[in-house]
Amino acid sequence: MEPASHGLRESATFDRATIHAIQRAAETGIYDIRGWGAKRKLPHFDDLLLLGASMSRYPLEGYRERCDTDVVLGTRHAKHPLRLATPVTIAGMSFGALSAQAKEALGRGASEVGTSTTTGDGGMTPEERGHSKHLVYQYLPSRYGMNPDDLRAADAIEVVLGQGAKPGGGGMLLGQKITERVAGMRTLPVGIDQRSACRHPDWTGPDDLAIKILELREITDWEKPVYVKVGATRTYYDVKLAVHAGADVVVVDGMQGGTAATQDVFIEHVGIPTLAALPQAVQALQELGVHREVQLIVSGGIRSGADMAKALALGADAVAIGTAALIALGDNHPKYDAEYRELGSAAGYFDDYQDGRDPAGISTQDEELAARLDPAEAGRRLANFLRVMTMEAQTLARACGKAHLLHLEPEDLVALTIESAAMARVPLAGTNWIPGEGL
Amino acid sequence: MATLIDLAETPVRDLNQALHEAPVASWRVLNPRGAHAVACGIRGNFTVDIEGHVGYYCAGMNQQATVTVHGNAGTGVAENMMSGTVRVRGNASQSAGATAHGGLLVIDGDASARCGISMKGVDIVVGGSVGHMSAFMGQAGRLVVCGDAGDALGDSLYEARIYVRGTVKSLGADCVEKEMSAEHLAELAELLKAAERDEDPADFRRYGSARQLYHFKVDNTTAY
Ligand SMILES: Cc1cc2nc3c(=O)[nH]c(=O)nc-3n(C[C@H](O)[C@H](O)[C@H](O)COP(=O)(O)O)c2cc1C
Numbered sequence: 271m272e273p274a275s276h277g278l279r280e281s282a283t284f285d286r287a288t289i290h291a292i293q294r295a296a297e298t299g300i301y302d303i304r305g306w307g308a309k310r311k312l313p314h315f316d317d318l319l320l321l322g323a324s325m326s327r328y329p330l331e332g333y334r335e336r337c338d339t340d341v342v343l344g345t346r347h348a349k350h351p352l353r354l355a356t357p358v359t360i361a362g363m364s365f366g367a368l369s370a371q372a373k374e375a376l377g378r379g380a381s382e383v384g385t386s387t388t389t390g391d392g393g394m395t396p397e398e399r400g401h402s403k404h405l406v407y408q409y410l411p412s413r414y415g416m417n418p419d420d421l422r423a424a425d426a427i428e429v430v431l432g433q434g435a436k437p438g439g440g441g442m443l444l445g446q447k448i449t450e451r452v453a454g455m456r457t458l459p460v461g462i463d464q465r466s467a468c469r470h471p472d473w474t475g476p477d478d479l480a481i482k483i484l485e486l487r488e489i490t491d492w493e494k495p496v497y498v499k500v501g502a503t504r505t506y507y508d509v510k511l512a513v514h515a516g517a518d519v520v521v522v523d524g525m526q527g528g529t530a531a532t533q534d535v536f537i538e539h540v541g542i543p544t545l546a547a548l549p550q551a552v553q554a555l556q557e558l559g560v561h562r563e564v565q566l567i568v569s570g571g572i573r574s575g576a577d578m579a580k581a582l583a584l585g586a587d588a589v590a591i592g593t594a595a596l597i598a599l600g601d602n603h604p605k606y607d608a609e610y611r612e613l614g615s616a617a618g619y620f621d622d623y624q625d626g627r628d629p630a631g632i633s634t635q636d637e638e639l640a641a642r643l644d645p646a647e648a649g650r651r652l653a654n655f656l657r658v659m660t661m662e663a664q665t666l667a668r669a670c671g672k673a674h675l676l677h678l679e680p681e682d683l684v685a686l687t688i689e690s691a692a693m694a695r696v697p698l699a700g701t702n703w704i705p706g707e708g709l
Numbered sequence: 710m711a712t713l714i715d716l717a718e719t720p721v722r723d724l725n726q727a728l729h730e731a732p733v734a735s736w737r738v739l740n741p742r743g744a745h746a747v748a749c750g751i752r753g754n755f756t757v758d759i760e761g762h763v764g765y766y767c768a769g770m771n772q773q774a775t776v777t778v779h780g781n782a783g784t785g786v787a788e789n790m791m792s793g794t795v796r797v798r799g800n801a802s803q804s805a806g807a808t809a810h811g812g813l814l815v816i817d818g819d820a821s822a823r824c825g826i827s828m829k830g831v832d833i834v835v836g837g838s839v840g841h842m843s844a845f846m847g848q849a850g851r852l853v854v855c856g857d858a859g860d861a862l863g864d865s866l867y868e869a870r871i872y873v874r875g876t877v878k879s880l881g882a883d884c885v886e887k888e889m890s891a892e893h894l895a896e897l898a899e900l901l902k903a904a905e906r907d908e909d910p911a912d913f914r915r916y917g918s919a920r921q922l923y924h925f926k927v928d929n930t931t932a933y
Contacts, residue, residue: 300925413808413827416789418750418770445924457810457829457848458867462923465865467846471826472766472785472804481745481784485766488725489750 291534302534303442305367305623305633307435307526307571307593312543314526315577317690318683319699322669330668337664338674341588343386343565344426344495344518347487351495351518352404352426355384356660357588357675358578360595360652361523361569362408362428362499364390366443366452367530367623368596369640370397371648372632375599377401378645379652383660388428388590391441391466393455394420401645406497409486411440412466414456418489426519427486428497429479431470431508434527434570437501437541441466442531446626449635476511483516497521502547502570503540509554513564521590522551524570528593530633531624544570544581546693552585561585575662582663583678584694598655599648600630711735711758716744725749728757743783748776768795771812787814790831803840806833809850815904822859825852828869834904844869845881853900855908866918872897874913885919 273280280286294302323329330337344351360380365373367390374397380387386404389395393415399405407424409416421427432438443452443464453460473482483496498512499521512520524544529537548568555561568581569590578589593601602610607617609629615622623633631642667675670682684699685691691698692705712733714724717740724738728751738759741747748757749769759767762780771790778786781799790809797805800818807823809831816824819837823845830849838856845861847869857875864881870893871884880886897910 413789413829416808417810418752418772418789418791421750421770442925459923462867463925465846467827471823471845472788472807478765478784481765485746485749485769488722488746489770491726491729492722 303444303531303624304534304537304621305528305530305532306537306621307528308538309621310538312526312571313545313687313690313693314543314571315545315580317545317686318580318694318696319686320576320579320583320666320670320682321684323671327671329671330673332665332668335668336673337668339660339664341565341676343567343588344497346495346518346560346564347492347516348426348495348518349491349493350425352386352406354386354404354588356656357582357586358572358656358659359385359406359567359588359590360387361527361590361592362388362390362406362430363592363596364392364443364530365395365398366390366392366414366447366456366635367633369631369634369643370395370451371640371643371645372596372599373398374401374645375643375648375652376595377405378649379595379598379656380404382649382653383656385656386425389420389424391443392452393417394423395455397645399423401649408499410466411468411470412456413471414458414466421486422490424494426495426497427490428499428521429483429486429517430499432468432499432501432523433529434501434523434525434541434544435529436532436536437503437525438468439532439536439540440468442624444531444624444626447624447635452635476515479511479515487516495519497567499523501525501527501540502542502544505542505547506550506554509551509566510558513555513558513560517564519565519567519587520551520555521567521569522547523590524548524568526571527569528596529623543693544568544572545690548581548584548586549693549695555585562587575659575664576666578659579663579666579675579678580683582675583682584680584696587676594655595652596632598652599632600643600651601628601632603630606630711737711756713737713739715739716741716747721745721747725751741780745783748774751776762799771795781818782816786816787812787831790814800837805835806831809833811850813903819856825850825869828852832900832903834900834906836904836906838875841878842881844871847871851896851900853897853904853913855906863916863918865922866916868918870896871916872900872913873916874908877914877916880916883919883922884916887915887917889913889915 341357377398381403388406406426495518497519498517500508502524525541565587568586572589604617606629628634683696736757741761743764745764752772756775764783766785768776773793775794778797782797782801787795788807790812792812796815801816801820803821804823806814808827810829814833817836822840824839824843826845828847834853841859848867854873858877861881863884
């Protein structure tokens, strides 16, 4: 019988997950490392609503009147900016964390709808380069697999300072995922637990970053857009400094952002929500007079066309997805429930990306498991999902009378809660009140 | 005859574009005056002689070329070099040869902190001394220091090998002194020769990873 049905009461402070965490720590003596992003409830895009048109605004006709979706990234300095058909991109996820099949599937799905995908810690694989029309090459502190030929083969370069899941943290790829191929790409012994540094080895601070970006541009003859990715913390200042350092595009990843392997305590307790970071980033760009000239990509918990539309309305130029893309490929699918349970998890709960035993064949280097993922079929699912996201956002934008997704604006939004109103800087629904405004 | 480029007149952008495009056998660069990113991202079997001091990231990501700085070099000289040779006649600032995957970096004078940080296969020979945290997280390749090494040498080292002739102020986490066998003496002799140095390999000591941090263990938490 359900304990609650005969009056037993679970503690809100010591809920079952907390009790389990204490028991687990007591038994193992080591902190919990897991994948996925923050699981706690946070103010998010669900707390915002769009104001459809009626008398004072008029809407556009669905399926008839155009609502364009194209976006150009990297117009500030690059000779060849990225021209994407839809403002949703695939975030950087490493080969190593993900199987080669999963990386290929991400490339296929993104390319089918004309958007970009991104490498990750560990370098570029031929699979993803071959299957990605627009490929962003990450430049990370570890510099695993960092190769100037790959840099030249990329369509854009993303200098990674941090991720929303772990701003200020390095990385750890556990030994079970360091196969011969992964080890070879990273110049490391097979099977060891591989650490990724939290700071870049040859620069610190914004003044150095400006010179680093100059070097990357010089190496690639000023052809490619240079992105700077930060985990959301002091976003207002970080975005300003990134712009001063010369970024063409700033990527802000909120604390809900996914990860392949990070300490649970880090995921849940460091950084600020995507919703709180986005208006800070926009303010920074506006104050520098470069909003829309330096493009803003926002990630961390983006799940739908509604999230995308609201992020764009708040001033982002595009969004990026990680976790949602993996789910579209087949992650956490109910058909693997029995296998997830054998691993002590369940479909809908699985977050052990660090572990390498993913039954869906996505976050693994095990050949048999990885072979379960058909890159063509998984790529098609991702393309479907990206199309749905785009159509959803278009539907909402047309209802607001917008002929382009990027015409959405803060004025189209209201907030459901005081917290989200204060963070997003839009009025509480039914009022003119923006908490904190005028202070 | 070397092709001459005078940075007092020509922007670094034009120099690098020329180096990326034109396969000339030898280049001389005048008046670098501490400019950043000089001769970075170059690829090909040619020589570049830079007559003076350079700023950050000189010869960054070099592939095959031989670059000589007749002066001092700023932060990150030859960072992420893949192959070829980079030689600094004077001293080098921080993070010399950072993350470099291959080739040979020779610094005739001293190198500053973090020399060979995250090195991934490069060989580095320093005629003078190196600063603290040198070869931090070094994964592969060899670092030879003819002078002294600063604090925390080889901290969190993977498989890079370190040879030091002078004193080591302190070893970093998981870095230990190791036995010098005939094989090591031979490889050291080769490296010294490649760097055109005449120190005696027998005067050096070898350091490497104790490999105790290779697996994440609760007993190691103070080291993480
Ligand atoms: C499996 C996995 C691997 C990741 N690897 C990287 C990486 O190598 N580099 C990086 O900058 N971010 C990495 N991330 C973070 C993503 O780039 C992105 O910031 C995040 O997933 C966005 O949040 P979302 O998952 O809620 O969409 C990874 C995320 C996941 C889920």
